[in-house]
Structure formats: C-alpha cells, structure tokens
Amino acid sequence: MKRVExxxxxxxxxxxxxxxxxxxMPCMTVIPVKGAGMQKGYSEIxxxxxxxxxxxxxxxxICVVSDENLEKCIDVILENASEGNVGDGKIFVYEVYDAVRIRNGERGNAAIR
Ligand SMILES: Nc1ncnc2c1ncn2[C@@H]1O[C@H](COP(=O)(O)OP(=O)(O)OP(=O)(O)O)[C@@H](O)[C@H]1O
Ligand SMILES: [Mg+2]
Structure with missing residues (x-):
C-alpha cells in the first residue's frame, strides 16, 4: 500500500x-494547509x-491506495490539478505498513477497498 499526499x-x-x-478510489482525507514551494510565495499572486x-x-x-492503484491515482491528480503553472502543487508518495478497518478488523488491502 502507498500513501499519496x-x-x-x-x-x-x-x-x-x-x-x-x-x-x-473514493477514500480520502483532506486537510487545509499553508505552504511555500520553490518560489517561497514570491511569484504567486x-x-x-x-x-x-x-x-x-x-x-x-491524502489517499492510501493499493500498489496496483498507485499510478492511476497519481494520473487522476495530475489530470485534474495541472495547469502547467508554478504553484500547481506537489505529490509525495510513502510506503504504508498496514491499515485496519476498525469495524471488522480487516487488514491491509482489504481494509482500504
Ligand atoms: N519540499 C517540500 N516539502 C514540503 N512541502 C512542499 C515541498 N514542496 C512543495 N511543498 C508544498 O506544496 C505546495 C505547492 O508547491 P509548489 O507547487 O509551489 O511546488 P514547487 O516546488 O515550487 O513547484 P512549482 O515551480 O511548480 O511551483 C507548497 O505550498 C507546499 O505546501
Ligand atoms: Mg512553487
């Protein structure tokens, strides 16, 4: 599993x-954040x-997806977020050790499906 941020x-x-x-891939967590990229806020209006x-x-x-769905997840984000401008954003990918569905104890890929 991978965490796509x-x-x-x-x-x-x-x-x-x-x-x-x-x-x-409907499961996601969304957090409002503030940040700076390479331009440190300078060139963004x-x-x-x-x-x-x-x-x-x-x-x-934040989306936790199966290894199989990783590239599809990244593609969907690129397709919908890219304008070709500075500040369009960034994607980080992390390895996920495990997931547990609290309702029934399902683990791993079964818990994120
Ligand atoms: N290295 C980083 N570490 C942590 N957060 C980052 C990093 N790079 C970007 N971010 C976060 O992503 C947001 C969007 O970054 P941004 O798109 O401006 O990246 P960039 O590297 O400046 O590329 P671009 O030149 O396309 O603007 C930032 O506001 C910040 O919250
Ligand atoms: Mg930037």
Whole structure:
C-alpha cells in the first residue's frame, strides 16, 4: 500500500475528488494547509498583488491506495490539478505498513477497498 499526499490549489479539490471517485478510489482525507514551494510565495499572486514570504493556502489530499492503484491515482491528480503553472502543487508518495478497518478488523488491502 502507498500513501499519496497531494498538496494542490483548493480550487482543484472538487475535480480531483470526482476523478478519484470515478476511478474507484473514493477514500480520502483532506486537510487545509499553508505552504511555500520553490518560489517561497514570491511569484504567486495573492489578492491581486505579489507579496513576499507569504504562505499560500493549499489543500492536502491524502489517499492510501493499493500498489496496483498507485499510478492511476497519481494520473487522476495530475489530470485534474495541472495547469502547467508554478504553484500547481506537489505529490509525495510513502510506503504504508498496514491499515485496519476498525469495524471488522480487516487488514491491509482489504481494509482500504
Ligand atoms: N519540499 C517540500 N516539502 C514540503 N512541502 C512542499 C515541498 N514542496 C512543495 N511543498 C508544498 O506544496 C505546495 C505547492 O508547491 P509548489 O507547487 O509551489 O511546488 P514547487 O516546488 O515550487 O513547484 P512549482 O515551480 O511548480 O511551483 C507548497 O505550498 C507546499 O505546501
Ligand atoms: Mg512553487
């Protein structure tokens, strides 16, 4: 299993959720975050003006998926979040040791399906 952590523009969340649901990966955790990428906030417009050293509002979408679904998950996020602009976001992928469905004790892939 892999944990896919995508940090994207808030305006992309709805399309990403729709895309992941259509691709049969509806499970996700979404957290509002603030962050800086390579531009450290400099080149991104904030309320019409450039402001130095600000943290941009983004959303972090966390999906734990099977190894088999990993590339499909990344593709869906890219398709729905990429405009080819700085600040489009970033995806981090982590190894997941285990998952447990609390209701019935299912483990691993059975718990994330
Ligand atoms: N190395 C990193 N570590 C932690 N968070 C990061 C890292 N890089 C990016 N982020 C997070 O992702 C968000 C979006 O990053 P961003 O798209 O600006 O990346 P970038 O590396 O600057 O690429 P680009 O040149 O396309 O803007 C940041 O606001 C930050 O929250
Ligand atoms: Mg950036």
């Amino acid at each position: 995508a940090i994207v523009k808030p305006s992309k969340l709805e399309a990403i959720q729709k895309g992941l649901t259509l691709a049969e 904030y309320r019409g003006t450039e402001k130095p050293m600000i943290l941009m509002s983004k959303v972090m979408i």
